[in-house]
Amino acid sequence: MGEELRVFIWLVNSLSRCAGRRFFGKGRTKPYLRDVSWNHLSWIGADSLPIVSVIAACTGIILALQAAIQLEKVGALSYVANLVGFSIVTELGPLLTCLIITGRAGAAFTAEIATMKISEEIDALEVMGMDAVRFLVWPKFMAMLIMAPLLTLWSDFVGILSGGIFSNAVLGLSGKVYFEQTATFLKFTDVVSGLVKSAGFGAAITLICCWQGFLARDGAADVGQRTTKAVVQSIFIMILLDLFFTALNYIFR
Amino acid sequence: MASRLQAPEIKLDNVSVGYGERLVLQNITATLPAGGISVILGGSGCGKSTLLRNILGLAPLIGGAITLGDVNLYARSEEEMVALRMRLGVLFQDGALLGSLTLGENVALPLHEHTELDEALIYEVVNMKLRLVGLEQFIDYYPRQLSGGMRKRAGLARAMALDPAILLCDEPTSGLDPITSADMDQLILELKATFAMTIVVVTHDLESLFTIADFVVVLEKGRMLFTGTLDELRRCEDPYIVNFLDRQPSRKSAILNDDCLFAKLRSRQGAGRG
Ligand SMILES: Nc1ncnc2c1ncn2[C@@H]1O[C@H](COP(=O)(O)OP(=O)(O)O)[C@@H](O)[C@H]1O
Ligand SMILES: [Mg+2]
Numbered sequence: 419m420g421e422e423l424r425v426f427i428w429l430v431n432s433l434s435r436c437a438g439r440r441f442f443g444k445g446r447t448k449p450y451l452r453d454v455s456w457n458h459l460s461w462i463g464a465d466s467l468p469i470v471s472v473i474a475a476c477t478g479i480i481l482a483l484q485a486a487i488q489l490e491k492v493g494a495l496s497y498v499a500n501l502v503g504f505s506i507v508t509e510l511g512p513l514l515t516c517l518i519i520t521g522r523a524g525a526a527f528t529a530e531i532a533t534m535k536i537s538e539e540i541d542a543l544e545v546m547g548m549d550a551v552r553f554l555v556w557p558k559f560m561a562m563l564i565m566a567p568l569l570t571l572w573s574d575f576v577g578i579l580s581g582g583i584f585s586n587a588v589l590g591l592s593g594k595v596y597f598e599q600t601a602t603f604l605k606f607t608d609v610v611s612g613l614v615k616s617a618g619f620g621a622a623i624t625l626i627c628c629w630q631g632f633l634a635r636d637g638a639a640d641v642g643q644r645t646t647k648a649v650v651q652s653i654f655i656m657i658l659l660d661l662f663f664t665a666l667n668y669i670f671r
Numbered sequence: 672m673a674s675r676l677q678a679p680e681i682k683l684d685n686v687s688v689g690y691g692e693r694l695v696l697q698n699i700t701a702t703l704p705a706g707g708i709s710v711i712l713g714g715s716g717c718g719k720s721t722l723l724r725n726i727l728g729l730a731p732l733i734g735g736a737i738t739l740g741d742v743n744l745y746a747r748s749e750e751e752m753v754a755l756r757m758r759l760g761v762l763f764q765d766g767a768l769l770g771s772l773t774l775g776e777n778v779a780l781p782l783h784e785h786t787e788l789d790e791a792l793i794y795e796v797v798n799m800k801l802r803l804v805g806l807e808q809f810i811d812y813y814p815r816q817l818s819g820g821m822r823k824r825a826g827l828a829r830a831m832a833l834d835p836a837i838l839l840c841d842e843p844t845s846g847l848d849p850i851t852s853a854d855m856d857q858l859i860l861e862l863k864a865t866f867a868m869t870i871v872v873v874t875h876d877l878e879s880l881f882t883i884a885d886f887v888v889v890l891e892k893g894r895m896l897f898t899g900t901l902d903e904l905r906r907c908e909d910p911y912i913v914n915f916l917d918r919q920p921s922r923k924s925a926i927l928n929d930d931c932l933f934a935k936l937r938s939r940q941g942a943g944r945g
Binding site for chain 1 (some may be wrong): 729
């Protein structure tokens with residue numbers, strides 16, 4: 419326990435040092451760091467696009483269906499748009515997108531760092547006088563802070579669009595009404611708060627998954643165990659953070 | 672450059688190493704001579720890698736003191752440590768090359784980090800270091816595309832990138848076939864002859880012990896059994912060491928020495944087949 423806490427504090431400390439150096443430091447970026455960052459941006463972002471799109475589209479349709487069952491009873495079918503838009507933008511977009519990111523990128527972060535730890539690559543970095551956090555964690559952290567909100571924005575768009583198309587085709591709600599309703603009802607701040615939330619999730623995922631990676635000790639079995647732990651803890655912390663964000667939003671609405 | 676001056680000696684003074692509460696090795700006292708090859712010999716799991724990690728300053732020391740040249744490793748300033756790191760080259764047990772980078776990029780890493788050389792010059796140096804270990808045509812290969820022996824040699828090239836004054840190797844011949852092992856020993860001898868370095872090799876390989884060692888430390892069951900030159904080791908009469916060097920098994924076989932049990936097992940095996 420003490421060891422785990424020590425590593426966590428070390429990780430947070432080193433990350434803030436990286437941030438300091440990145441934003442206030444001088445000197446050129448090392449060439450190998452630049453390549454690594456681009457790699458991460460592309461594989462966290464672009465490669466997750468198909469699965470995020472499919473899940474967002476399904477969510478949009480599910481929400482439209484669920485809302486229609488209730489709203490038809492009171493003859494307020496056009497409010498389907500409000501429900502779909504609001505649920506996706508403030509809650510399900512960020513949450514589902516970041517769940518997928520946890521499974522895809524987060525698990526890969528842990529496995530990568532744990533494997534490197536076990537094969538002494540992390541030690542080798544330290545012996546060469548290189549900061550393992552700057553080399554391994556910082557690029558992931560930045561890529562996550564950029565990509566989690568972008569993917570969320572995309573999933574918001576896909577979810578609302580699919581909800582609209584579905585409502586039009588199956589529920590008989592005119593597309594014009596749906597999108598007008600969405601445009602007047604959804605506030606810009608709703609979208610932004612969802613994106614901020616997803617950036618927070620992204621940071622938490624990176625921190626937890628990399629931390630678990632550095633905790634790996636001996637043997638390949640530990641890589642698997644650490645990866646499992648990292649995914650479960652990330653999801654748990656994400657839900658807690660979500661509760662916290664939502665409560666804040668409610669209080670200061 | 673200061674690091675070119677001289678290879679330092681390594682002093683272990685009553686050193687104890689371990690993990691948390693658990694002691695792995697105790698009371699190691701030895702002076703590994705400057706400019707020579709010291710071999711730390713011990714069986715698997717006896718704590719060789721742990722001792723090496725302590726000599727590198729990677730793990731907290733439990734007791735005693737380690738001095739590299741005139742720097743006490745566990746009572747030094749941060750600047751001294753940074754300066755020291757640049758003079759240390761390490762070959763880890765399986766090379767520990769970064770899997771996401773090619774051989775060339777791996778060897779270039781310390782150069783990028785610690786020097787302001789431009790790309791072309793770094794490429795030159797990398798090429799030279801890989802030629803040193805006979806891998807120059809593999810510069811664009813990834814570590815996973817190479818055999819274990821090649822990975823170890825590449826690890827050696829990376830360790831040599833900054834022309835270290837101290838080279839530490841963790842089991843450079845383990846897991847290699849006899850010919851590849853002999854090549855590795857040869858390579859280490861070449862490095863010693865060419866560069867002014869204090870070389871420390873950790874191994875359980877008796878063959879390489881007798882090929883490369885100037886100075887020997889023998890570890891066993893958590894303590895130091897012997898320290899001295901190779902000749903002193905050959906003359907040593909301690910029965911345990913004689914046994915160790917003769918590669919006698921450490922326990923009597925319960926099966927082979929018990930005729931009755933042996934016969935029983937054989938006949939049961941025969942019955943099982945029939
Ligand atoms: N990270 C660790 N935490 C706790 N014990 C360890 C760790 N690494 C190694 N050990 C234990 O320390 C002992 C020595 O290991 P090691 O130095 O790797 O041996 P060698 O390199 O001689 O084979 C072993 O018994 C091993 O189980
Ligand atoms: Mg070892």
